[in-house]
Amino acid sequence: DSGVTQTPKHLITATGQRVTLRCSPRSGDLSVYWYQQSLDQGLQFLIQYYNGEERAKGNILERFSAQQFPDLHSELNLSSLELGDSALYFCASSGPGGPNQPQHFGDGTRLSIL
Amino acid sequence: DQQVKQNSPSLSVQEGRISILNCDYTNSMFDYFLWYKKYPAEGPTFLISISSIKDKNEDGRFTVFLNKSAKHLSLHIVPSQPGDSAVYFCAASASNYQLIWGAGTKLIIKP
Numbered sequence: 497d498s499g500v501t502q503t504p505k506h507l508i509t510a511t512g513q514r515v516t517l518r519c520s521p522r523s524g525d526l527s528v529y530w531y532q533q534s535l536d537q538g539l540q541f542l543i544q545y546y547n548g549e550e551r552a553k554g555n556i557l558e559r560f561s562a563q564q565f566p567d568l569h570s571e572l573n574l575s576s577l578e579l580g581d582s583a584l585y586f587c588a589s590s591g592p593g594g595p596n597q598p599q600h601f602g603d604g605t606r607l608s609i610l
Numbered sequence: 611d612q613q614v615k616q617n618s619p620s621l622s623v624q625e626g627r628i629s630i631l632n633c634d635y636t637n638s639m640f641d642y643f644l645w646y647k648k649y650p651a652e653g654p655t656f657l658i659s660i661s662s663i664k665d666k667n668e669d670g671r672f673t674v675f676l677n678k679s680a681k682h683l684s685l686h687i688v689p690s691q692p693g694d695s696a697v698y699f700c701a702a703s704a705s706n707y708q709l710i711w712g713a714g715t716k717l718i719i720k721p
Contacts, residue, residue: 498653531711538614538699538711539654552708586653594706596642601653 499523502587502602510610514575517605521568521589527551528570529599530562531586539586544595545570552595574607582609613637614702616712624720629687631715633700636681640702644709645674645685648697657698658685687717695719 499522507515521528526547531539541554545564556562559577564570574581584606588599615634623629633643641662646654660667660674660683667674673686687694700712 498655500653536619536713538616538713539701539709541708541710544708554708588653595703595709596644596659596706598644598656598659599654599709601655603651603653 498600498602500587500589500600500602502585502605504605505603506606506608508608508610509577511577511579513577514573515577515607517572517574517585517587517607519570519572519587519589519602521570521587522600524591525589525600526568526592527590527594527597528564528568529588529590529595530556530570530572531588533584533586533604534580535583542572546592577609579609582607612713613640614700614710614712616698616700616715618715619713620716620718622718622720623690625692626689629685629690629694629717629719631685631687631698631700631717633683633685633712634681635683635702637702637704637710638681639704640710641705642703643674643676643683644701644703645672646699646701648699648714654699690717690719692719692721 501520530542542556544552590597644659645657648654697714701709
């Protein structure tokens with residue numbers, strides 16, 4: 497158990513819809529990272545938050561947004577969903593040392609767009 | 611443009627033998643490298659890392675070797691055990707910014 501909780505585990509929705517993925521980091525971790533993993537691909541870094549502030553941004557689409565709340569949980573919002581957004585979305589958390597610190601991953605949310 | 615490449619999608623190794631997983635990178639600014647392991651239906655788990663100032667790092671059965679001139683790193687698992695069957699991801703970063711991940715290699719340990 498990594499200590500990182502992601503909900504929901506599975507999400508099925510239709511094109512054009514909007515969804516919110518939620519992540520609770522490991523106790524004491526201030527950094528939260530969001531990743532997208534499409535079929536048989538590596539993890540694509542989307543965005544990092546540190547203690548409520550955006551720290552780094554990857555190839556995150558404009559239709560996607562995220563935030564980290566004062567209790568340190570984070571949400572990833574995906575809107576105007578397209579078929580190509582079907583993927584596994586992982587959240588990870590780490591201590592204050594940045595992405596070189598071992599990241600602790602949740603078990604992911606599998607998003608299926610019909 | 612794939613900056614981190616794991617050219618072998620899968621690898622099959624006999625239990626007890628050595629497993630060698632390879633990773634190549636193109637960005638000479640990468641200065642930190644990590645290996646993660648992933649079981650089905652779970653998130654990746656950190657395994658071992660190496661800074662570019664070293665050429666080897668060892669942790670129990672796991673050793674990572676870095677060849678900067680060849681822009682190549684490898685993960686050695688000795689001896690291989692059934693529980694090592696998983697997907698292994700190589701990841702790299704430059705100046706502790708975002709991690710760039712390879713596509714993964716599925717390791718199968720045969721009894």
